[in-house]
Structure formats: C-alpha cells, structure tokens
Amino acid sequence: MDRYTAKKLTKEKRQHQTCKVYEVKVDRSHLSQDALKHLTKLFTEAKWFYNYCLGHENIDDSNTTIKVVPVKVKDEFEDRTLNVLTAQMKQAVKNRIFNSMSALKVLKQHGRRTGKLKFKGEVNSIPLKQYNKTFFIDKENSKVGLQGWKPWIRVVGLEQMPAEAEIACATLVRKVNDFYFKITTYTAKQEKVVPNASIGIDFGCQTQMTFSDGTKVEFQVPPSKRLRRLDRKIMKNKNDSKKKRQDRDKRRKEYEKLTNKKRDIKNKIVNAVTSNFKYVCFQDESIHAWHAGRHGKKIQNSGIGGILSDLKHKSATPCEVPKFFPSTKMCPNCGQLNVLRLSDRIFNCDCGYSKDRDWKSAICIETEGFKQIPVDDRKFTVQENIPSVFFDKLSKISNIKVSKVSS
Numbered sequence: 001m002d003r004y005t006a007k008k009l010t011k012e013k014r015q016h017q018t019c020k021v022y023e024v025k026v027d028r029s030h031l032s033q034d035a036l037k038h039l040t041k042l043f044t045e046a047k048w049f050y051n052y053c054l055g056h057e058n059i060d061d062s063n064t065t066i067k068v069v070p071v072k073v074k075d076e077f078e079d080r081t082l083n084v085l086t087a088q089m090k091q092a093v094k095n096r097i098f099n100s101m102s103a104l105k106v107l108k109q110h111g112r113r114t115g116k117l118k119f120k121g122e123v124n125s126i127p128l129k130q131y132n133k134t135f136f137i138d139k140e141n142s143k144v145g146l147q148g149w150k151p152w153i154r155v156v157g158l159e160q161m162p163a164e165a166e167i168a169c170a171t172l173v174r175k176v177n178d179f180y181f182k183i184t185t186y187t188a189k190q191e192k193v194v195p196n197a198s199i200g201i202d203f204g205c206q207t208q209m210t211f212s213d214g215t216k217v218e219f220q221v222p223p224s225k226r227l228r229r230l231d232r233k234i235m236k237n238k239n240d241s242k243k244k245r246q247d248r249d250k251r252r253k254e255y256e257k258l259t260n261k262k263r264d265i266k267n268k269i270v271n272a273v274t275s276n277f278k279y280v281c282f283q284d285e286s287i288h289a290w291h292a293g294r295h296g297k298k299i300q301n302s303g304i305g306g307i308l309s310d311l312k313h314k315s316a317t318p319c320e321v322p323k324f325f326p327s328t329k330m331c332p333n334c335g336q337l338n339v340l341r342l343s344d345r346i347f348n349c350d351c352g353y354s355k356d357r358d359w360k361s362a363i364c365i366e367t368e369g370f371k372q373i374p375v376d377d378r379k380f381t382v383q384e385n386i387p388s389v390f391f392d393k394l395s396k397i398s399n400i401k402v403s404k405v406s407s
Contacts, residue, residue: 017166017186024144024157026179031153038084038149039179042172045085046093047123053094054117059101064090086148088134092127128170128181135170135181144181146172161185176252194316197386198279198373200366201311202327202358205295208302209269210358210405212281212366213387217269219400220301221261227254262303265399270310272393276386280315281369282308284323319369327361327368356405 026039052069053062064087070077082090097117104114128134128147136145139161143152165185173180200212209217230251237244273280287305290296299305312318321327329337333353340347340357347353347360355363394402 014186016189018189020165020185020187022157022161022183022185024155024181024183026144026181027154027156028178032151035149035151035153039172039174041084042089042126043123043174045080045082046089046126047120048080049082049085049090050093050097050123051119053097054119059094059097062094064094066090084148086134088129088147089126092129092134093123096127124174126172128172131167131169135172137167137183155181162187164188176249176256192275192316194274194278195276195386197277198281198319198366198370199273199277199390200281200362200364200369201273202362202365203282203285203304203308204358205290205298207358208304209307210356210362211390212359212362213390214356214359214405215387215391215394216358216403216405217394217400218403219265220298221258221265221303221399222301223258224254227251227258230254261399262301262306265397266303266306266310268397269394269400270307270314272390272397273311274314274316276390276393278316279319279369279373280311280317281319281321281366282311283321283325283327283365286323317373319372321365321368325365325368327364328357330364332360332364332367359405 028036048069048071051071052066053059055070056062066082068079068081071080072078100117104116108114131137134147137143137158138145138152139158141152142155142158144155144158145152161183162185165187168184168186170184171182173182202210204210207216207218208220211217230247234244234247234251237247285304285308287299287308290299312320326337328340331338331347331349331351331353334349334351336349336351338347338349345357347355347357391402391404394400
C-alpha cells in the first residue's frame with residue numbers, strides 16, 4: 001500500500017472517531033540532571049533550527065539533515081552544532097513554518113492585515129509526529145520515551161487515557177521550566193443522548209450567566225495578592241538581573257494557575273449545559289465592546305468569551321440569536337420595547353409584566369432562538385427533573401456561586 005492510499009484510508013477512519021488531547025506532566029522529582037539538560041537543549045536547538053529555516057528566502061532550501069547551523073550572537077554569526085534535535089523533529093519544525101505561512105495566506109485572502117514570520121527568541125513546543133518512532137509510551141509504568149534519549153522519562157497523568165484510545169502524535173511543551181507531553185488520541189465516536197429540552201442563556205458582567213429557568217451563575221477568578229506583589233516587584237526592578245528573571249517565572253506560574261481555574265470552570269459549566277439541553281439558545285454578544293465599556297477586568301476574570309465559543313461548537317443544536325436583538329428592552333408578554341437604565345434590575349412594562357431583568361432577557365433569547373428550530377422538532381415535552389438535575393450539577397462546581405431567582 002502506497003502512502004497516498006494509506007492517508008486516504010486514515011482520513012476516512014478519522015471521520016468515525018473522536019479526537020482528544022491528553023496532557024501529561026514530566027515528574028521533575030524523578031528527572032535526572034542529564035535528562036533536564038537534554039530537554040532544555042532540545043528547545044534551544046529547535047530555536048536555532050527554526051531561525052535557520054526562516055533565514056532562507058525559500059524555506060524548501062533548508063536542509064533537515066544539517067548538523068551545524070549559524071546562530072546570531074550580538075552582531076556576529078557563530079556556528080552551533082545540533083546534537084540532540086533529531087531529523088524527524090527538524091522536519092516537524094519545518095512543516096510548522098509552512099503551516100504558519102499557509103495560515104497567514106488565508107488571513108490575507110480574507111482582507112486581514114498580516115505581516116510576516118519573525119525570528120524567535122525562544123521555542124516552547126516541539127512536534128513529535130510519529131508514535132513509536134519519535135516518542136514511546138509505557139502506560140503501565142507511567143513513562144514516556146523520547147527519540148534521541150535512551151532512558152525513560154517518568155510522567156504523571158497517563159492513567160487518564162482510555163485503554164482503547166489510538167495514539168496518533170504528541171507535542172513536547174515547556175511551560176515555566178516544567179515540561180509536558182500533549183498526546184493526541186482517537187477513539188470511536190459514541191452517540192451522546194441529550195434530553196430533548198431547550199434553555200436560554202443571558203450573559204452579563206455583574207451576573208455572568210442567567211438561564212431561562214431562573215438559575216443564576218456568578219464566578220470571578222481575580223488576580224491573587226502574590227501576583228500583584230510580583231507585578232510591583234518586577235516593575236520596580238529596572239535591571240535585567242537573575243532575580244528579575246526568577247520573579248518573571250514565578251509570575252508566569254501564577255498566571256497559569258489563574259488560567260487553569262478559569263478553564264476548569266468553563267469546561268464544567270459547558271458540560272452541564274450541553275449534557276442536559278439539546279437546544280441551547282444564546283445571543284452573539286460583543287465581548288470586545290464590553291471590554292471597551294469599562295468592564296474589561298470582569299470579563300477577563302470570568303472568561304465569558306471562552307464559554308460562548310464552546311457553546312457554539314459543543315452544543316447538540318446551538319441556536320444563536322443575532323447580536324442586535326433587543327433582549328433587554330423587549331417585553332416577552334406584549335412585545336413592547338422599554339428603555340432601561342443599568343441600575344434597573346427589575347423589568348417593568350406598562351402591560352403589567354414584571355420580572356428580574358436578566359431572567360427576562362434569557363426568556364426572550366430562548367423564545368427568539370426557538371424560532372430557528374424546525375417546526376416538527378418544537379413539539380417536545382420538557383422533563384420535570386431536568387431543571388433540578390441541572391441546578392444540582394452546577395452547584396457542585398467549585399469557585400462559582402449558583403442561585404435561583406424567586407418569581
């Protein structure tokens with residue numbers, strides 16, 4: 001079987017599989033000094049080779065079997081030897097440059113202003129394209145092997161991978177002096193059974209999410225005191241010293257902790273919504289406008305944009321309401337548009353309708369999004385236990401506040 005036939009068969013097989021990436025962390029407590037030097041050297045040589053390829057007018061002219069590359073040191077070039085970066089890793093780095101150039105070309109064709117690729121001061125990820133060639137996995141002993149390095153590397157987190165998962169490729173990543181393997185796997189698609197119910201969601205700055213069943217969710221992950229202290233310390237120290245570089249690494253770790261907390265909240269909320277409701281109605285919010293309207297910190301500390309993006313891709317049937325739909329002003333009873341101030345938290349209409357402002361907006365969004373559902377699918381009976389199961393699932397998520405609006 002030739003390469004093109006095998007590629008075609010693999011592509012057809014992938015259509016019936018689900019792709020999932022597992023991140024495992026290298027155990028620094030069991031990492032020898034030689035292994036640490038080897039991993040550090042890998043990223044240094046990857047930077048040298050990346051800049052060497054980018055220095056050619058035609059990237060195809062760069063040789064993936066080269067052993068010595070020129071490296072710019074101040075105003076001169078010195079020859080540096082590539083001792084640990086293997087030929088397959090070089091080929092993967094070269095292919096990454098081609099992919100980046102293709103992405104810039106697509107953006108330019110869509111009218112976006114694009115520059116060109118620049119030389120890198122550091123490279124923090126190395127693609128490992130072939131399983132059992134560029135990397136190896138010993139799941140029983142929680143170890144990963146790396147091409148060019150004979151001893152096994154102990155890692156943490158391999159147990160999360162299912163036994164039936166088909167391993168495709170991986171990426172070696174460096175984050176704040178820690179090393180990770182991001183392993184891409186494929187498993188057979190399983191049909192997800194989602195209750196035939198709908199929900200409307202109103203996003204906000206004060207109350208991050210309000211659902212049409214009256215559930216409110218508030219969550220903020222503000223910067224820690226340690227992070228603010230490190231920011232002040234780094235700003236005061238104007239010299240590029242070793243201590244300042246150490247403080248920067250500490251600050252990166254603090255930012256990574258905050259990002260992980262927000263990602264955890266986002267994933268659990270999206271999972272609670274998409275697993276309990278087949279039809280998810282939400283409005284195309286202008287997150288950029290909220291940033292410009294003095295709400296930048298609240299949006300940044302909550303990560304609403306990530307939740308909105310995930311709902312578009314992970315919902316069984318996402319029903320997106322247009323951006324300029326007047327969900328805040330409209331009365332769901334008579335359809336009249338009323339002007340509200342930001343301080344008005346209760347919506348009152350001349351027809352006598354009165355309800356919590358955010359709850360009313362979520363109901364209007366669900367009603368408008370419901371029009372996108374085909375007529376044959378609109379006649380469904382919502383199970384009575386869904387709201388209680390949904391509320392209980394949200395209540396178990398840490399670092400968020402869940403409440404129910406009283407009618």
